[in-house]
Amino acid sequence: QSNLPKEFSEKYLITKKIGAGVCGEVKLAFERATCKKVAVKTINKKDFPASLGTATRNAEREIQILKKIDHPCLIKTEDFFQTDDSYYIVLELMEGGELFDRVKSKNQIEESIAKLYFYQMLKAVEYLHNNGIIHRDLKPENVLLSSQDDICVIKITDFNQSKILEESALMRTLCGTPTYLAPEVFTDAVTVGYSSAVDAWSLGVVLFVCLAGYPPFHPNAQTGLSVRDQITQGIYTFIPSKWDGISDDAKDVVKRLLLVDPNARLTIEEALHHPWLMDEAMKETAECIMYPRDSGDAAEADAAEADASTTKRSREDDDDEQ
Ligand SMILES: CCC/C(=N\NC(=N)N)c1ccc(NC(=O)c2cc3cc(OC)ccc3[nH]2)cc1
Numbered sequence: 001q002s003n004l005p006k007e008f009s010e011k012y013l014i015t016k017k018i019g020a021g022v023c024g025e026v027k028l029a030f031e032r033a034t035c036k037k038v039a040v041k042t043i044n045k046k047d048f049p050a051s052l053g054t055a056t057r058n059a060e061r062e063i064q065i066l067k068k069i070d071h072p073c074l075i076k077t078e079d080f081f082q083t084d085d086s087y088y089i090v091l092e093l094m095e096g097g098e099l100f101d102r103v104k105s106k107n108q109i110e111e112s113i114a115k116l117y118f119y120q121m122l123k124a125v126e127y128l129h130n131n132g133i134i135h136r137d138l139k140p141e142n143v144l145l146s147s148q149d150d151i152c153v154i155k156i157t158d159f160n161q162s163k164i165l166e167e168s169a170l171m172r173t174l175c176g177t178p179t180y181l182a183p184e185v186f187t188d189a190v191t192v193g194y195s196s197a198v199d200a201w202s203l204g205v206v207l208f209v210c211l212a213g214y215p216p217f218h219p220n221a222q223t224g225l226s227v228r229d230q231i232t233q234g235i236y237t238f239i240p241s242k243w244d245g246i247s248d249d250a251k252d253v254v255k256r257l258l259l260v261d262p263n264a265r266l267t268i269e270e271a272l273h274h275p276w277l278m279d280e281a282m283k284e285t286a287e288c289i290m291y292p293r294d295s296g297d298a299a300e301a302d303a304a305e306a307d308a309s310t311t312k313r314s315r316e317d318d319d320d321e322q
Contacts, residue, residue: 008081008088014040019098021141023160024086028093038078039094043087059087062159065133072290073124075144075157096145096152099210103140108213111246112282113150117143118207118253119277119286120154125203126268128162129196136195137161138202140209153289163195197262200271204257211250212242216258234260249276 004014012029019026024043031038043059066077066089079090096102099117103109109117121143128135135142137158146153173185208216216236217227223235230236236258238251253276259265271277 003083003086004088005081005083011079012038012040012090021158029090037093039091041089041091043089045085045087058160061164062162063087063089065159065162065164069128069131069133071124071127072153073120073155074127075155091157092155094144094146094155096147096149098141099143099145099154099206100140102145103210103213106213108242109210110150111211111250114207114210115250115276115279115282116151116286117154117210118203119272119282120290121156121203121206122268122272122277123286123290124154124156125199126272129199129268132165133159134163134165134195135159135161135199135202136163138199138206140206143206151285151289165195197265197267200257200265200268201262203268203271204254207250207257208236208254211246211254212239214239214242216254232260234258247276249274252276 011032013032014027014029016028017025018028018039021041024041027040027042029038029040030036045056045059063077063080066075070076075094076092077089078092081088081090121138125135125138135156137160138156142156142158144155144157146155170185173181178186205216217230219227221227221230221235222237223230225233225235243251253266253271253274256266256274257271266274277283
């Protein structure tokens with residue numbers, strides 16, 4: 001509690017460390033006024049003395065993104081403080097911790113649960129892409145679970161590597177008539193244009209790890225290839241003992257996301273329409289936990305509905321009378 005900003009300590013009581021990341025740690029805290037549990041992520045500015053400037057710029061951009069986004073499967077900030085050497089970001093507490101630890105403890109996640117989590121990740125990344133944001137660092141450590149239950153809301157976090165897609169001069173150039181345009185301008189475009197596909201690839205890796213309990217690209221693979229070569233050549237194995245009980249539809253989603261050619265890879269949109277995700281029961285469950293209508297709202301909604309039908313009926317009665 002020592003070097004915390006005074007107004008922070010007055011508002012929150014920090015208790016224990018609950019998670020540790022590369023650029024800071026996560027602590028459990030209580031909002032003194034309400035006794036509500038929250039998570040506090042500290043991001044140390046000094047951690048990267050070499051790139052001090054970028055660390056601060058990154059954090060500022062991340063906080064700008066965090067304040068702008070609003071989706072049930074993206075982490076929400078509740079408060080924000082800074083000192084000259086750290087940022088303190090107050091977040092909703094995700095009691096289930098990181099997906100990384102859940103996969104580790106369960107070894108493999110049951111297919112129907114993996115599908116529920118994956119659907120929520122797709123909806124979150126669909127929202128980011130529709131808002132011109134690419135995450136670029138999707139991994140199980142950056143997916144948080146709202147509770148210890150299997151059926152729970154997931155939230156994507158850590159926008160440290162995220163990029164905001166702004167209208168670039170290159171994009172404007174590509175809209176005009178290319179009469180005098182050199183060929184490499186197009187190929188450069190190909191590399192720049194596909195950046196949102198990087199998130200689709202990463203989600204493919206996350207899905208693979210959830211379903212199989214091991215990563216598709218890893219150091220001591222039989223191939224003797226470096227991880228980098230396995231990735232650039234798209235070489236991975238469905239180990240039978242791990243994949244036998246898993247549906248062909250699930251395997252197909254993974255195969256179509258882990259395609260080296262970004263052009264051929266499933267987009268987030270296409271993944272949402274893959275047969276494996278055409279599961280009404282799962283989607284209903286997801287919508288229910290993502291957009292809970294707690295009793296108040298439900299009662300209110302029903303009342304509004306009832307009211308609407310009475311006015312409609314009375315109008316009909318009036319019409320009958322005329
Ligand atoms: C600053 C907001 C984005 C962010 N990281 N950003 C970054 N690394 N630059 C970030 C990174 C990690 C977390 N983690 C958590 O909130 C969290 C809650 C939690 C609970 C746990 O057990 C109950 C265990 C780990 C947990 N991590 C929240 C936000």
